[in-house]
Amino acid sequence: MWAYESTPGEVTTSPTQWPSNSQIEHNADRPTLVVFAHPRCPCTRASINELALIMAHCPDQVDARVLFFKPAGFSVGWEKTDLWTSAEAIPGVEVVSDEEGSEAKRFHATTSGYSLLYNSQGQLLFSGGITGSRGHSGDNAGRSAVESFLMNDQIDQTQQTFVFGCPLLGRSDAGCTECQE
Numbered sequence: 001m002w003a004y005e006s007t008p009g010e011v012t013t014s015p016t017q018w019p020s021n022s023q024i025e026h027n028a029d030r031p032t033l034v035v036f037a038h039p040r041c042p043c044t045r046a047s048i049n050e051l052a053l054i055m056a057h058c059p060d061q062v063d064a065r066v067l068f069f070k071p072a073g074f075s076v077g078w079e080k081t082d083l084w085t086s087a088e089a090i091p092g093v094e095v096v097s098d099e100e101g102s103e104a105k106r107f108h109a110t111t112s113g114y115s116l117l118y119n120s121q122g123q124l125l126f127s128g129g130i131t132g133s134r135g136h137s138g139d140n141a142g143r144s145a146v147e148s149f150l151m152n153d154q155i156d157q158t159q160q161t162f163v164f165g166c167p168l169l170g171r172s173d174a175g176c177t178e179c180q181e
Helices: 044-057 082-088 102-106 141-152
Strands: 032-037 063-070 093-099 115-118 124-128
Touching: 032 044, 032 082, 032 102, 044 063, 044 082, 044 141, 063 082, 063 102, 082 093, 093 102, 115 141, 124 141
Parallel strands: 032 063, 063 093
Antiparallel strands: 032 115, 115 124
């Protein structure tokens, strides 16, 4: 069980500049945090809990968006699970459907819980997970890096952490059967 919990998802390289063709706008006045989520990944509950802590510790310092994957051909509202409701309840967080994972693909997000922090100029500051292991909340390097930037407004270089979650786009080789399309 520990091996499963501590095995990170796929490591990717996200755009260092906010993609100009994104349908999601970044804020030109303050940083933008984007969290990609599979609505049926139980591991992602911890990421939503960590996002709530970030927003509580850094109120009004960041625009936060959670993009929930919605596969083509699935019923209206398929992505609106209890995770959606939990994310929507966090003050200052906007929750959006990511139809066919188009934004996830644009930002190279492949694992549920993958988080990206861009500054007001649209430059990438942080990429990775905001949990320390799969499905576990608590102090971790990802949340600390995001909060550090938001509170101190400075990071010398882009920071990256592993992300712990199930495959975002619901691939059939996912270890988690609850996430399957």
